[in-house]
Amino acid sequence: MSRSFSDWATWHQMEIFDASKSAWREGEKALIARACRQFGACVPPSPFGPGDDCALLGRGAFLQNVFATSDAVIFGRHFDADAPPRRVGEKLVKRNASDIAAMGAAPKFALLCAICSKDVSADWLDEFCRGAGQCADRLGIKIVGGDMASVPERFFSAHMTLLGDSDFPALLREGARAGDKICVTGALGFSRESGRHLDFEPRIAEGGFLARRSCALSRGAEGASACTDISDGVAADLKNLLSPETCALLYSERIPRAEFGGLRASLERALCDGEDYELLFAWRGEFGPLEREWRGNFECEICEMGKIFDASEFARRFGIPDARQCAREIFVSENGRPPARFSRGGFSH
Amino acid sequence: MSRSFSDWATWHQMEIFDASKSAWREGEKALIARACRQFGACVPPSPFGPGDDCALLGRGAFLQNVFATSDAVIFGRHFDADAPPRRVGEKLVKRNASDIAAMGAAPKFALLCAICSKDVSADWLDEFCRGAGQCADRLGIKIVGGDMASVPERFFSAHMTLLGDSDFPALLREGARAGDKICVTGALGFSRESGRHLDFEPRIAEGGFLARRSCALSRGAEGASACTDISDGVAADLKNLLSPETCALLYSERIPRAEFGGLRASLERALCDGEDYELLFAWRGEFGPLEREWRGNFECEICEMGKIFDASEFARRFGIPDARQCAREIFVSENGRPPARFSRGGFSH
Numbered sequence: 001m002s003r004s005f006s007d008w009a010t011w012h013q014m015e016i017f018d019a020s021k022s023a024w025r026e027g028e029k030a031l032i033a034r035a036c037r038q039f040g041a042c043v044p045p046s047p048f049g050p051g052d053d054c055a056l057l058g059r060g061a062f063l064q065n066v067f068a069t070s071d072a073v074i075f076g077r078h079f080d081a082d083a084p085p086r087r088v089g090e091k092l093v094k095r096n097a098s099d100i101a102a103m104g105a106a107p108k109f110a111l112l113c114a115i116c117s118k119d120v121s122a123d124w125l126d127e128f129c130r131g132a133g134q135c136a137d138r139l140g141i142k143i144v145g146g147d148m149a150s151v152p153e154r155f156f157s158a159h160m161t162l163l164g165d166s167d168f169p170a171l172l173r174e175g176a177r178a179g180d181k182i183c184v185t186g187a188l189g190f191s192r193e194s195g196r197h198l199d200f201e202p203r204i205a206e207g208g209f210l211a212r213r214s215c216a217l218s219r220g221a222e223g224a225s226a227c228t229d230i231s232d233g234v235a236a237d238l239k240n241l242l243s244p245e246t247c248a249l250l251y252s253e254r255i256p257r258a259e260f261g262g263l264r265a266s267l268e269r270a271l272c273d274g275e276d277y278e279l280l281f282a283w284r285g286e287f288g289p290l291e292r293e294w295r296g297n298f299e300c301e302i303c304e305m306g307k308i309f310d311a312s313e314f315a316r317r318f319g320i321p322d323a324r325q326c327a328r329e330i331f332v333s334e335n336g337r338p339p340a341r342f343s344r345g346g347f348s349h
Numbered sequence: 350m351s352r353s354f355s356d357w358a359t360w361h362q363m364e365i366f367d368a369s370k371s372a373w374r375e376g377e378k379a380l381i382a383r384a385c386r387q388f389g390a391c392v393p394p395s396p397f398g399p400g401d402d403c404a405l406l407g408r409g410a411f412l413q414n415v416f417a418t419s420d421a422v423i424f425g426r427h428f429d430a431d432a433p434p435r436r437v438g439e440k441l442v443k444r445n446a447s448d449i450a451a452m453g454a455a456p457k458f459a460l461l462c463a464i465c466s467k468d469v470s471a472d473w474l475d476e477f478c479r480g481a482g483q484c485a486d487r488l489g490i491k492i493v494g495g496d497m498a499s500v501p502e503r504f505f506s507a508h509m510t511l512l513g514d515s516d517f518p519a520l521l522r523e524g525a526r527a528g529d530k531i532c533v534t535g536a537l538g539f540s541r542e543s544g545r546h547l548d549f550e551p552r553i554a555e556g557g558f559l560a561r562r563s564c565a566l567s568r569g570a571e572g573a574s575a576c577t578d579i580s581d582g583v584a585a586d587l588k589n590l591l592s593p594e595t596c597a598l599l600y601s602e603r604i605p606r607a608e609f610g611g612l613r614a615s616l617e618r619a620l621c622d623g624e625d626y627e628l629l630f631a632w633r634g635e636f637g638p639l640e641r642e643w644r645g646n647f648e649c650e651i652c653e654m655g656k657i658f659d660a661s662e663f664a665r666r667f668g669i670p671d672a673r674q675c676a677r678e679i680f681v682s683e684n685g686r687p688p689a690r691f692s693r694g695g696f697s698h
Contacts, residue, residue, distance in 0.1 A: 015615030019468040039482030055493035144404035161510035
């Protein structure tokens with residue numbers, strides 16, 4: 001491939017692989033933020049760009065109220081040689097559908113791009129495709145295009161871009177305020193051991209219900225004020241629902257913990273395992289009536305497990321000297337004891 | 350990761366990597382066709398599914414007349430360590446934009462998913478992202494989302510899904526008939542040596558013009574009847590404009606051949622190199638008036654290089670015993686000599 005001299009000069013300082021300058025040095029979040037800075041003016045603010053579960057395409061003649069998201073399954077990272085290929089295909093569709101559901105939309109059209117090494121077995125790929133296709137069909141998704149590329153050996157990845165639409169405005173991560181209740185569907189933790197990271201069901205109808213009920217807020221009625229799906233774990237994903245002025249308090253005994261092999265997930269596992277693909281949302285109003293309406297419509301469990309506080313008020317009430325130490329933090333109260341700050345590493349008392 | 354017993358039984362016959370059963374055995378086209386068969390009922394027919402330059406999303410309340418396409422740049426396959434990262438980023442955007450242009454639409458929204466090994470240099474990635482971002486901005490594209498995933502070492506791929514829209518019906522690959530002229534923009538061949546596989550300009554305005562003029566066909570006026578962009582080379586891509594009843598005749602001396610380093614591309618190179626990213630289209634009507642209108646609007650060259658024939662009539666006229674040998678084939682006439690069949694391997698007289 002040819003180069004002009006000026007390209008050469010640029011390239012000369014520009015080795016693609018150089019572990020000492022790793023793009024991942026500061027973690028995934030920093031890498032994505034840095035990439036977006038480099039993309040520059042073409043990146044719109046959230047929810048029209050990166051930052052929520054989907055991007056909302058809201059400014060084109062034919063692209064009104066369209067939701068778009070992309071996610072992958074990569075061998076060695078999202079699944080291993082033990083995973084049944086059919087389930088891997090299903091997982092690809094479902095993890096994207098879960099992002100669409102978290103904004104209250106319905107998934108419609110998908111593009112599937114695979115990078116498939118020359119030694120991937122045709123039988124394995126058949127099963128993978130059958131899993132993806134049947135799952136797409138069941139969820140009302142059309143696979144309309146994509147791409148297949150080859151690399152030499154021992155590599156398989158599949159990216160799906162999924163588009164959805166909704167009759168209601170998008171249910172965003174942003175929007176919760178002090179006093180809103182923190183609610184969650186299903187049960188949390190043990191997603192790997194139990195195989196639920198492959199078996200989960202995206203909460204599409206439930207997300208649609210919450211989006212419909214979030215419209216009611218503008219009329220002063222009760223409704224959902226913010227929502228996301230749980231992929232990294234509550235300890236990480238709940239922070240995305242908090243503004244810099246708020247914090248979250250979870251009541252330990254109310255956190256719905258998954259069971260597997262006769263064991264119940266610990267608090268740590270329930271909040272940090274991730275890949276639950278449940279809906280985590282803020283509800284403005286009474287939980288009782290919501291719960292009754294929910295049970296009339298859906299099979300999955302729903303739980304009120306905490307509350308959003310104004311960070312300054314929270315600091316005053318619990319005698320924390322600096323309110324800034326509370327902002328955007330998650331606290332857990334165990335059996336009525338004073339709340340302790342919780343993060344991925346556990347409690348910091 | 351856990352499995353039920355029935356999963357285990359399936360899995361046991363299902364190694365992901367097994368070169369003796371390679372999914373690529375019968376080539377890319379067969380692999381994609383096989384994958385689509387496995388996807389099953391969720392795959393719509395072209396142009397609403399795979400098979401054209403983009404998929405047309407034409408059946409949803411909010412997804413009317415939306416065009417979607419996905420393409421990648423993969424290290425070692427679409428670029429190598431010599432390629433300036435900024436140009437690689439530009440290429441990712443432009444090769445997708447070229448697919449949108451080939452259907453006469455305008456690109457609008459993109460999702461960018463990268464798989465980036467831990468040893469990819471942050472400087473390299475910055476340059477890549479700047480190239481993609483600036484190119485997107487210049488072409489009116491918003492990068493609204495995507496994903497960054499890591500793998501251990503020496504790997505970089507980036508997939509883009511690009512959405513576009515149009516005020517006109519899609520300009521499809523299908524639609525040409527006997528008598529239509531075969532036209533092409535720009536010049537063909539030497540795309541690697543000349544660096545044009547990185548430097549090309551997607552023909553967005555030109556595609557829009559052709560889509561507008563294809564509407565005229567239904568009123569009996571002159572216009573474009575089919576279009577694609579040239580990625581695999583004319584020898585392969587022109588076949589996509591032919592129905593089972595037609596064949597193409599190209600006039601050797603009219604084929605626009607690129608020059609590089611004082612050399613002019615041979616016929617073989619012009620038709621087979623690929624990655625030209627020019628528009629290849631069928632025109633129903635006189636070429637003269639089109640050419641004059643084109644020159645008033647666009648800088649890039651346009652060329653009438655051949656004609657579409659009814660395969661049976663072609664066989665009769667040139668004394669070919671079996672018309673089936675002509676169907677969907679490309680013939681080249683050199684300086685008025687009788688046409689010879691041309692394929693990727695060269696002429697077969």
